Amino acid sequence: MLIKLTGGTVYDPASGIDGQVQTLYVQDGRFVKPPAEGVKIDKEYDLKDKVVMSGAIDMHTHIGGGKGNIARMLIPEDHRKDPVHRSDITRSGCGHAMPSTFTTGYRYAEMGYTAGFEPALLPINARQAHMEMADIPILDKGGYVMLGSDDYLLRMLTAKKDQKAINDYVAWTMNAAKAIGVKVVNPGGINAFKFNQRQLDLDEKNSHYQVTPREILQVLATAVKEIGVKHPLHVHGCNLGVPGNVETTLNTMQGIGGLPMHLTHIQFHSYGTEGDFKFSSGGAAIAEAINKHKNITADVGQILFGQTITASGDNMRQHANHGFANPNKWVCMDIECDAGCGVVPFKYRDQNFVNALQWAIGLEIFLLVDDPWRIFLTTDHPNGAPFTTYPHLIRLLMDKSFRNDMLATIHPEAQKMTTLASIDREYSLQEIAILTRAGAAKLVGLEDRGSLAEGAWADITVYTEDADREKMFEKPDYVFKDGELVVVDGKVVHTKWGTTHIVRPDWDISVEKDLQKYFDRFMTMKVGNFKISDDEITEDGRGSLTVHGLNHVT
Amino acid sequence: MIRALNILNKINKEQRVTEITEVPSPFCGIGTDDLTIQVDGLSLKVSENGCAVNTPAFEQAITDTSARVDGKEVDLEVAVARAAELLRASNQPVIGGCATDVNGMRGVMALADHCGAVVDNMNFTAARRNFLALQDTGWMNTTLAEIKNRCDLLLIVGVDLEGFAPRFFERYLWNKESMFLEDTSRREIVYIGKAPSAEASTSPAGVKAKVLPCDDQDLPEVMAVLRALVKGKKTVAENICGIALSDLQAVAEQLKAAKYSVVTWAAGALNFDQAELTVQMLSEMVKDINTMDTRSSGFPLGGKEGDQTANQVCGWTSAFPARARFSSGFPEYDPFLYDSSAMLANGEADILVWVQAFNAAFVPQKTDKPTIVVARSGMVFAKEPDVFIPVGTPGIDHAGHAYRLDNVVAIRLKKCRDSGLPSTAEVLNAIEQAL
Numbered sequence: 001m002l003i004k005l006t007g008g009t010v011y012d013p014a015s016g017i018d019g020q021v022q023t024l025y026v027q028d029g030r031f032v033k034p035p036a037e038g039v040k041i042d043k044e045y046d047l048k049d050k051v052v053m054s055g056a057i058d059m060h061t062h063i064g065g066g067k068g069n070i071a072r073m074l075i076p077e078d079h080r081k082d083p084v085h086r087s088d089i090t091r092s093g094c095g096h097a098m099p100s101t102f103t104t105g106y107r108y109a110e111m112g113y114t115a116g117f118e119p120a121l122l123p124i125n126a127r128q129a130h131m132e133m134a135d136i137p138i139l140d141k142g143g144y145v146m147l148g149s150d151d152y153l154l155r156m157l158t159a160k161k162d163q164k165a166i167n168d169y170v171a172w173t174m175n176a177a178k179a180i181g182v183k184v185v186n187p188g189g190i191n192a193f194k195f196n197q198r199q200l201d202l203d204e205k206n207s208h209y210q211v212t213p214r215e216i217l218q219v220l221a222t223a224v225k226e227i228g229v230k231h232p233l234h235v236h237g238c239n240l241g242v243p244g245n246v247e248t249t250l251n252t253m254q255g256i257g258g259l260p261m262h263l264t265h266i267q268f269h270s271y272g273t274e275g276d277f278k279f280s281s282g283g284a285a286i287a288e289a290i291n292k293h294k295n296i297t298a299d300v301g302q303i304l305f306g307q308t309i310t311a312s313g314d315n316m317r318q319h320a321n322h323g324f325a326n327p328n329k330w331v332c333m334d335i336e337c338d339a340g341c342g343v344v345p346f347k348y349r350d351q352n353f354v355n356a357l358q359w360a361i362g363l364e365i366f367l368l369v370d371d372p373w374r375i376f377l378t379t380d381h382p383n384g385a386p387f388t389t390y391p392h393l394i395r396l397l398m399d400k401s402f403r404n405d406m407l408a409t410i411h412p413e414a415q416k417m418t419t420l421a422s423i424d425r426e427y428s429l430q431e432i433a434i435l436t437r438a439g440a441a442k443l444v445g446l447e448d449r450g451s452l453a454e455g456a457w458a459d460i461t462v463y464t465e466d467a468d469r470e471k472m473f474e475k476p477d478y479v480f481k482d483g484e485l486v487v488v489d490g491k492v493v494h495t496k497w498g499t500t501h502i503v504r505p506d507w508d509i510s511v512e513k514d515l516q517k518y519f520d521r522f523m524t525m526k527v528g529n530f531k532i533s534d535d536e537i538t539e540d541g542r543g544s545l546t547v548h549g550l551n552h553v554t
Numbered sequence: 555m556i557r558a559l560n561i562l563n564k565i566n567k568e569q570r571v572t573e574i575t576e577v578p579s580p581f582c583g584i585g586t587d588d589l590t591i592q593v594d595g596l597s598l599k600v601s602e603n604g605c606a607v608n609t610p611a612f613e614q615a616i617t618d619t620s621a622r623v624d625g626k627e628v629d630l631e632v633a634v635a636r637a638a639e640l641l642r643a644s645n646q647p648v649i650g651g652c653a654t655d656v657n658g659m660r661g662v663m664a665l666a667d668h669c670g671a672v673v674d675n676m677n678f679t680a681a682r683r684n685f686l687a688l689q690d691t692g693w694m695n696t697t698l699a700e701i702k703n704r705c706d707l708l709l710i711v712g713v714d715l716e717g718f719a720p721r722f723f724e725r726y727l728w729n730k731e732s733m734f735l736e737d738t739s740r741r742e743i744v745y746i747g748k749a750p751s752a753e754a755s756t757s758p759a760g761v762k763a764k765v766l767p768c769d770d771q772d773l774p775e776v777m778a779v780l781r782a783l784v785k786g787k788k789t790v791a792e793n794i795c796g797i798a799l800s801d802l803q804a805v806a807e808q809l810k811a812a813k814y815s816v817v818t819w820a821a822g823a824l825n826f827d828q829a830e831l832t833v834q835m836l837s838e839m840v841k842d843i844n845t846m847d848t849r850s851s852g853f854p855l856g857g858k859e860g861d862q863t864a865n866q867v868c869g870w871t872s873a874f875p876a877r878a879r880f881s882s883g884f885p886e887y888d889p890f891l892y893d894s895s896a897m898l899a900n901g902e903a904d905i906l907v908w909v910q911a912f913n914a915a916f917v918p919q920k921t922d923k924p925t926i927v928v929a930r931s932g933m934v935f936a937k938e939p940d941v942f943i944p945v946g947t948p949g950i951d952h953a954g955h956a957y958r959l960d961n962v963v964a965i966r967l968k969k970c971r972d973s974g975l976p977s978t979a980e981v982l983n984a985i986e987q988a989l
């Protein structure tokens with residue numbers, strides 16, 4: 001089937017196209033050259049005056065894995081407010097803070113998103129994450145495997161194993177868990193919590209292993225680079241949510257010595273201790289540091305006001321924050337000498353000084369980071385807000401007067417503590433396309449996605465220009481996934497299954513000998529049963545694996 | 555994995571008997587995956603690492619290979635068509651049992667969504683005691699490997715742990731080596747409530763577990779006092795339901811002195827009214843201990859008859875645990891109202907679909923309503939169901955996934971033999987297609 005998309009205004013930063021009128025052709029799921037004269041066009045869409053972008057990519061969203069399912073189980077009252085009916089082509093479910101998998105897929109697609117990446121694939125829970133994501137329709141998906149609090153790595157560090165051995169272990173784990181990236185959460189801190197440590201600063205030692213977060217970051221960032229994985233080490237830093245953590249975050253950036261590093265939900269790590277409430281914005285300092293360190297990328301983790309639920313691997317910090325649970329119930333887990341999780345419902349309120357300032361800090365960072373290729377649009381769904389708030393967030397970025405109107409409604413002391421009102425920047429459509437498409441595809445290491453160029457997969461979103469950017473982005477005219485029309489006027493009209501994006505870095509076979517011994521001595525399953533096989537993803541006939549290339553390894 | 559198995563099959567063609575090692579079990583709930591199984595045609599023998607739960611579950615012979623409608627053997631398609639016809643005629647179907655693998659449970663969810671059924675896992679009334687506590691205040695829990703390597707004090711409340719899982723102590727407490735305990739045989743074991751049925755809890759050094767016995771229905775009072783003692787509250791009674799206060803005080807001190815205590819219970823064994831309050835009491839006590847400069851975790855026992863699998867899959871597809879109704883066109887959860895047994899008994903439901911791929915002993919309840927059974931071969935009925943479709947057992951007849959009791963680890967089930975029996979998922983998907 002040959003599809004012609006005629007005369008749309010195209011924003012394709014990956015190809016350097018910024019608002020030019022173009023006609024696109026799609027065949028067999030991909031963009032193709034204009035056909036020769038006389039070739040029959042099967043279907044034509046007139047996109048005159050429409051905005052055309054590739055499908056959006058959420059590079060950090062909690063859509064698969066155990067802690068998300070605990071979050072679902074914990075808050076039935078939240079689901080009851082947002083029941084989702086089945087239709088002839090869609091499954092029923094629930095929405096709002098932590099939607100069911102089918103609803104997750106539909107609602108992302110209905111906003112023009114065609115891919116989402118689960119950032120916290122615990123190795124031992126990766127199987128579950130993939131099974132959940134296998135039940136998310138339409139979207140492509142993938143995950144970053146979580147290391148850094150696993151006893152195996154910490155034992156290696158204590159035993160002073162060399163970098164090569166760590167590289168092998170990281171590569172082996174990425175293969176076993178079917179990952180496209182590597183994440184570290186509160187480096188070593190989740191582990192330290194099991195030894196009853198309640199905080200762990202960048203240079204503080206794990207009481208058992210005598211290893212510091214800084215050392216963990218260093219070896220993991222090095223491993224990711226040396227095994228050729230394109231997605232830089234994905235870092236949820238120390239001291240999440242702690243006033244004064246801006247110093248830790250700046251120190252983390254400095255200390256990595258130029259290695260590629262992605263700092264996630266950086267808003268939660270950008271707090272100072274000034275002012276009457278001993279809580280202030282570190283937004284400007286963080287943005288300045290990102291501008292200076294070209295090896296650093298970050299996503300914001302914007303908070304937006306309302307009820308949500310926070311689900312994190314960082315059970316040390318989640319436990320410390322359980323007093324804020326709203327409603328007052330929460331779960332923490334220690335997990336399999338591998339990691340942990342903490343799930344705490346949260347209600348961000350615009351009349352709460354801290355929440356209001358968190359809101360402003362996130363926006364400051366968005367607006368003060370110069371390079372749109374190194375900053376990414378996230379709410380750390382569902383931690384800062386559910387992903388369905390993205391159109392609203394885009395309006396805040398693109399519309400200064402709207403932003404200032406909102407600013408005028410938040411806690412008055414918070415207004416005094418932010419420079420937001422003085423920031424004139426408004427994001428352009430091209431910049432939004434970078435944050436949510438081209439930049440995200442590049443950062444994750446996706447080939448042939450996030451672009452409208454010939455040869456790329458035809459994930460396409462078509463919007464109607466509207467000065468109200470929230471309205472514009474919440475209801476695309478059309479969404480195509482792999483060339484198939486899946487959404488019309490913001491409603492799913494057809495569903496399909498996306499692929500799972502992975503990488504397969506090489507490792508030395510000898511690493512498995514040690515792992516087998518370790519599993520037999522200390523773990524609760526055989527190492528052979530731990531590894532996820534390809535057929536686990538593909539055997540149901542719906543799933544598929546897409547293997548992406550690696551950087552050249554010297 | 556399947557490929558490797560095929561090769562193994564080929565190699566052993568002449569020898570007839572194939573040996574499969576590192577077989578995971580979906581039956582015991584604790585995810586033992588070190589079984590060795592001899593396969594001789596359709597017959598299986600657990601030759602290594604069996605137990606009273608797993609060995610009979612693996613070795614049970616296939617008896618039914620054909621579907622039946624009204625007691626007569628029919629082709630699978632005929633049975634599927636009849637099941638669809640019965641479901642079309644129904645106003646409120648219930649899908650009970652829900653004891654199957656992940657794909658089977660996906661099939662349950664799709665069918666329920668399509669025909670507006672109630673989904674109700676057979677262990678839900680027991681599991682409800684946990685869910686009510688979870689959804690009211692939450693908990694701090696742990697998993698098996700943490701127990702194996704960290705737990706220095708195990709408090710077992712109201713359950714005979716070795717009766718529940720015969721190899722629990724061997725695998726997770728008396729393991730020779732652990733990463734963080736110098737001598738695993740020095741772990742302390744305390745029972746409150748039910749006493750152990752045998753000697754598995756006696757340490758390799760010969761130290762017997764401390765047992766503070768009381769009646770099940772006294773556990774709420776005993777646990778309330780224990781929590782009070784942990785928190786340093788004064789108690790005037792000298793004797794709590796037959797347990798000396800000083801003995802409970804000693805347990806409270808042990809909990810506070812331990813570096814990583816674990817408190818375990820089985821919702822299914824807490825068979826008294828408002829047992830959810832006892833689960834909550836335990837869970838809140840664990841939270842309290844974590845504010846006293848040490849660590850402690852809860853550990854709910856379950857994972858049998860696919861209960862964790864049912865709750866997980868129902869959880870991600872509907873956002874609710876596995877007692878949900880779909881007749882409004884969207885999922886609704888009520889842990890009391892959508893009890894399928896009660897709904898059948900009081901006439902709210904008009905057809906039962908019983909799914910039990912693991913255990914032929916768990917037959918559907920007696921009802922005068924039409925009954926469709928999708929279950930393990932060998933199920934014997936007091937009253938022949940309208941439709942019976944024997945299915946393969948996950949982890950024996952087909953590959954699949956099942957959840958362990960600790961809710962985090964999904965095990966990859968292997969296919970051990972070629973029985974030709976369809977999987978639960980295949981059958982339920984076919985019925986859904988036929989609707």
Ligand SMILES: [Zn+2]
Nearest residue numbers: 060119265380
């Ligand atoms: Zn996150």
